[in-house]
Amino acid sequence: MAGRRVAERSRRPRWQSQRWRLGLPTVLVTGVALLVVGALAGWVLIPRLAAASECESTETYTVLTDATLLPAVNDAASRVDPSACIAFVVDVADQEAIAARAANGTGAPDVWIADSTRRVNAVSAPVRPEIAVPSVASSPPVVVAAKGAKAPASWAQALGMDGLALGDPLASSSAMAAVAGAVAEGESGAADAKGIAAALARLALATGQKSSASLSDSALLDAAERSGAPAVVAESSWLAYAEAHPQSRLASTVPATGSALADYPIAVTSGDAGRRAGAAAAAKALARVLEDDAGRRALAARDLRAPQGEVIRKGASPSSAAGGAGTKVLAATEDGLAKALTTWALQAMPFRSLVVMDVSGSMTADAGGKSRMQLVQEGAATGAAMFPKTASLGLWAFSRELGGAGQDYLELEALRRMDAVTGGKTQRDRLLEDIRGLSGRVGGATGLYDTTLAAYRTVKANYDPLAVNSVILFTDGANDDPGSITVDQLLEALAREKDPAKPVVVVTIGISDDADAATLQRIAAATGGSSHIARAPEDIRTVFTKALIARTR
Structure with a gap:
């Protein structure tokens, strides 16, 4: 961005290594002011300068999210109603790192756009996170395997597949959604609960011997490409991979039983009690923009779905051949999922x-x-x-x-x-x-x-x-x-x-x-x-x- 003049809103700042590329100390974009914030390496986004200048004061709220959501969040922050008299510092971090900040109270943002409700609820701190918006997007897990491989009929069957690679459900929202899908099948009687527990124990033992880097979606996809063995990843990760590797020998599917969803709630994590009400209002203002047509297009550009699992853009999902927009949403009970994750934690x-x-x-x-x-x-x-x-x-x-x-x-x-x-x-x-x-x-x-x-x-x-x-x-x-x-x-x-x-x-x-x-x-x-x-x-x-x-x- 440095050395170039940016004159149109459609030409957004680029990011690199999960951080904004720093440009000139002050960069004006038509209708938006972007002010570089030194140590944070993020941007202050003040919606429409002319309107913002009419405010007696502008309250600035920090927002943390991950690299998948960052472009859509930046776009939404720049389009929030100027009459709200709020500005945003948007920055990016790994979801586990954000959860750790929220738990320890060190560097916690005012607002956290998380990749699962359960991740937010698992944070225990003197001032607990509060979910202000239940979800602004979703992504189902998919099973990727060599083209022509037999698709699993259920998530319970998928977890029992020979050679299956699955991320750590305590850290990965897509892996947790896959586990939740199997648990939901077990709770409905569509699958054997004991068989699911045994499959989770085997997967946990295998996963416990691997590094966290080798369990990322990108690493799992690379390994599946080399071996042809099945893997579970987020649909958004698969779509990005497929676009970057048009000659891939992999294909994706969603079991016919449906899928649980990784949701994307917005939580208030400020440790300052005096800021929490304002942060909640700011979170809802962001959500309103993410939910409009432009916001939905920005989410679809990152291969995410609407909160209830609907495909935003027709043809966006290779998994549509296996259900796509009509995929049934599976919901496990909180108690059932907690027991499954505890089994994993004890065996991993x-x-x-x-x-x-x-x-x-x-x-x-x-x-x-x-x-x-x-x-x-x-x-x-x-x-x-x-x-x-x-x-x-x-x-x-x-x-x-x-x-x-x-x-x-x-x-x-x-x-x-x-x-x-x-x-x-x-x-x-x-x-x-x-x-x-x-x-x-x-x-x-x-x-x-x-x-x-x-x-x-x-x-x-x-x-x-x-x-x-x-x-x-x-x-x-x-x-x-x-x-x-x-x-x-x-x-x-x-x-x-x-x-x-x-x-x-x-x-x-x-x-x-x-x-x-x-x-x-x-x-x-x-x-x-x-x-x-x-x-x-x-x-x-x-x-x-x-x-x-x-x-x-």
Whole structure:
């Protein structure tokens, strides 16, 4: 763009390596002002200068999306009604990276245009993302294989195909939609649920040995081209590939049963409570423009569909031969999909987790007819039963000086494989027995900080380079040990001892609103982990499941 005069709106700025190409400090485009924003390397888009100048003030909102949506979002941001008196800084990032920013509160945008509702809902932060617009586009997954290969009749059958390559559904919206399609078939009785679970376990084990780069849609398509083996990718990825490789020997199809859709919601992720209402209004203003004729054309140019799966442009989709605009939309239940993704997370990679349980006196408090401890015991017991035998788990309980003078934690079980036998019992049975016995240990104050650091150091000292290494910490309160280190000292120690070659993440689960959510979030963020809060009794198992899934990220 530098060195050229841009005089027409249709000549948009180009992008390279998922970033805008920087041009002159100020570039005027007919009807639109584009102002370069230094460190962000994005653009401030102010709709129609003449109208914008009539505003007493213009509020600027940051927007993050991925490379697929970026051109359409830029076009929409430039055409928002000028009477709204808003401007946008539009930038691009990987969807997982955006989710991490939203979770950690570092660099979170005001508005996030995500590639799936479930990705947004999985983010747990002190200020949770709120979906302002359910979806502005969609893309079904497709099965690509050598031309002439027999098409799968269902997603359940597709997942069982020999040699199938599938991305990680915890990271890829297209892979997650494929899994959701199979789950929906199982829930309707059209497919065998046990067979689907077995197929997912096999795929997860195979995928866990691959790098994230090799699991991208582009890498899967390149591999399918070379081998002819089937792969699942987003329809938009396939269309872009087919256009760039007209001599490809691949073809795509959608199973006759239909397909689940990867949707594209717009969420408010600003951590500033005073900006959230304005950001929600800005998100809706963007959506209105994305939904008009020009917006739909911009989405179709990126080979995306309308929110309910309709093909925007006739003939746009090679998969139309297998259903196209008439493809039935499959919908899995949230519970069913969560169970499937948890199965994947547990099988995808071996892991070592030290589970650290708060047994301070406040755990006796009522939580809907049961004590907090009873609810946590139920959730932990359910979780322990879900882990495969290859997992290694240990268990600590903690309250002030529970382990003796100056020690707030008590080791109940050392880190061992679930099928290891000690004293005539497997580790799984020993853990379940210890979890049931936690009620008899309740009492005292919360020794959170010393325990967290000791647990982190223990897992790091027993680091397994072939596994995910983590601490999963349950607590319902704030640190209540005047003789312990401070939170700043804890965070400094975690930062100082963090080793990229031996990553250990801390996943925190706060029980009830009495938990110190802000501090738990800081602790988790310091290690690259995630933080979850269970505010109601029914949330306990849900957040435990989320924690298990999150620990593979």
